Amino acid sequence: MxxxxxxxxxxxxxxxxxxxxxxxxxxxxxxxxxxxxxxxxxxxxxxxxxxxxxxxxxxxxxxxxxxxxxxxxxxxxxxxxxxxxxxxxxxxxxxxxxxxxxxxxLGAIDQANALVIGPAGAPRVIEFTDPDCPYCQALERFWLAKEAEGKPVQRLVYFVSGIHPEAAAKAEHILCSPDREATFKAVYAGAHPSALRKCRAGAEKVARDAETVRKMGVSGTPTLFVEGKLVSGFQQAELEAFLEASKGKASP
Structure with a gap:
């Protein structure tokens, strides 16, 4: 390269x-x-x-x-x-x-509006994702593998709903679930619920995420911001390097 x-x-x-x-x-x-x-x-x-x-x-x-x-x-x-x-x-x-x-x-992102996945104090990543994006699903498997190795991250998740036709509905389903993190992991692992949950708070969050996506100019998934650096796509080597450099560090 x-x-x-x-x-x-x-x-x-x-x-x-x-x-x-x-x-x-x-x-x-x-x-x-x-x-x-x-x-x-x-x-x-x-x-x-x-x-x-x-x-x-x-x-x-x-x-x-x-x-x-x-x-x-x-x-x-x-x-x-x-x-x-x-x-x-x-x-x-x-x-x-x-x-x-x-x-x-990054100033366009309201971090208080994120779906937070992962433990507090872990290295923090801002992640734009789509439930139907295969590379996002591969990234999810990567995060799970790192978590099993004792290298968890805290992800601030925003949904990109304009690429795949069911992305918005699946995002709302995740956001309306009693255990949003567990449902997120299930959907990204390939689960197909017989009925997708709907709720006003979930729909509003999806709409706010769409506005954030527009302001940020995000056009593909996954898109990540890692320590202020843009990572386009599932770049495993870059993420491995980030996790290695983050050993012993706590998120602000």
Whole structure:
């Protein structure tokens, strides 16, 4: 992943150079392209590449945030880039921008409105989830496994109800149950209740969650905020690292 990101960064570096591939056998590199290639080799000394030439992108490139994700736009050539940009020191500038955006948007979350799952004092995670999302169900199995290992977390849960047709009804069923945590775990384990519970408080919570999802720009599930950092999808390695770093720490 790190190497491919450097390749993307290199492509961005030389995007506007009117060059030809060095080994294309057609035309030699222009002076500007030759200089760009020299800078690429000099700046990213660990990068090995077999070809060098013009990218399809032209003109300036701008950074934007969409659904909590950093994207890049080249208006002159009408290109959208989903990329990770690294500086010459190997720092992931895209990740830094994404984390800064996540911390800013956390102000839109009313933590008092969350469905709390897990013991007080455990490392805290903000989780946007959908009962019918298979990756959310896989994440639930991961949390249960960690709990069995003595590594529980406290999850502040918000339901995303606009992706799957039954998500809102199942979320309301969980919220209207006498034991919400047990019902949550049962539904995410694949339980199919013969009748879904309904109640005003549950419906209102689902509606408030939908508004929070809109404000946060959450567009996929699961989406997590871990120590102010956005984690899109079930990224097991990142969560393992978080739990390892959280040993002995208590949530505020």
């Amino acid at each position: 790190y190497r491919s990101a450097k390749l993307i960064a290199a492509a961005l570096l030389c995007a506007t150079a009117p060059a030809y591939a060095q080994d294309s056998g057609t035309e030699p590199l222009t002076a500007a392209a030759a200089e760009a290639q020299r800078q690429l080799r000099q700046t990213f000394t660990n990068l090995t590449f077999e070809d060098f030439g013009p990218a399809p992108i032209s003109g300036p490139i701008y950074q934007a945030i969409a659904g909590g994700r950093v994207i890049y736009f080249a208006p002159e050539s009408q290109h959208l880039l989903f990329a990770a940009v690294y500086d010459k020191n190997g720092v992931n500038l895209t990740a830094l921008a994404q984390d800064a955006s996540a911390r800013k948007r």
